Amino acid sequence: GAGVSQSPSNKVTEKGKDVELRCDPISGHTALYWYRQSLGQGLEFLIYFQGNSAPDKSGLPSDRFSAERTGGSVSTLTIQRTQQEDSAVYLCASQATGGTDTQYFGPGTRLTVL
Amino acid sequence: GQNIDQPTEMTATEGAIVQINCTYQTSGFNGLFWYQQHAGEAPTFLSYNVLDGLEEKGRFSSFLSRSKGYSYLLLKELQMKDSASYLCAVRDIGYSTLTFGKGTMLLVSP
Numbered sequence: 610g611a612g613v614s615q616s617p618s619n620k621v622t623e624k625g626k627d628v629e630l631r632c633d634p635i636s637g638h639t640a641l642y643w644y645r646q647s648l649g650q651g652l653e654f655l656i657y658f659q660g661n662s663a664p665d666k667s668g669l670p671s672d673r674f675s676a677e678r679t680g681g682s683v684s685t686l687t688i689q690r691t692q693q694e695d696s697a698v699y700l701c702a703s704q705a706t707g708g709t710d711t712q713y714f715g716p717g718t719r720l721t722v723l
Numbered sequence: 724g725q726n727i728d729q730p731t732e733m734t735a736t737e738g739a740i741v742q743i744n745c746t747y748q749t750s751g752f753n754g755l756f757w758y759q760q761h762a763g764e765a766p767t768f769l770s771y772n773v774l775d776g777l778e779e780k781g782r783f784s785s786f787l788s789r790s791k792g793y794s795y796l797l798l799k800e801l802q803m804k805d806s807a808s809y810l811c812a813v814r815d816i817g818y819s820t821l822t823f824g825k826g827t828m829l830l831v832s833p
Contacts, residue, residue: 613765642820649825650825651823652812652821653823654820654821654822657820665820700765711768712768714758714766716764717765
């Protein structure tokens with residue numbers, strides 16, 4: 610079946626602009642995660658959605674970052690007033706439930722802020 | 724919180740066996756995952772350990788010792804395609820999020 614998809618695959622933007630990154634999880638998966646991966650660094654947790662519960666936003670690095678998940682499916686990560694340090698690969702993962710199931714990752718969006 | 728350590732880089736020869744170690748210090752523990760990530764691609768799931776011992780899956784095996792905060796990923800009969808980054812990740816009790824190590828870049832040479 611279809612895996613996790615993300616768009617765009619690459620995004621180049623100018624400092625100060627807003628960007629939106631999209632994630633389509635595996636159909637039926639109730640949990641969705643956003644991570645950030647910078648060069649030479651591990652995956653950094655950003656935000657977690659589980660069903661209709663309030664999202665866990667504890668990983669968001671600043672108030673310029675926000676995310677929403679509409680209809681329990683597609684999610685959008687928004688970065689306002691982008692900075693050069695926001696340049697990274699943004700990965701989305703979905704999981705069947707919020708328990709011990711495996712997370713399945715999308716291909717990521719490579720964001721470059723000039 | 725979680726602190727996860729793994730070697731930055733390792734090299735090995737095609738056909739050989741390599742062991743990638745991961746140590747963690749956590750306030751709670753609810754499972755350890757290994758993922759493989761090829762350059763420019765998404766991480767893919769390799770293994771999951773929540774109880775002590777060895778889990779074998781084909782050429783890959785993963786071991787866990789909860790008392791020592793230690794895991795390893797064992798790759799046998801190495802192939803060139805095994806050249807990738809291997810990520811160790813720990814799940815804390817009560818949380819569904821994972822904390823990842825920085826990954827071990829494995830280079831397999833002929």
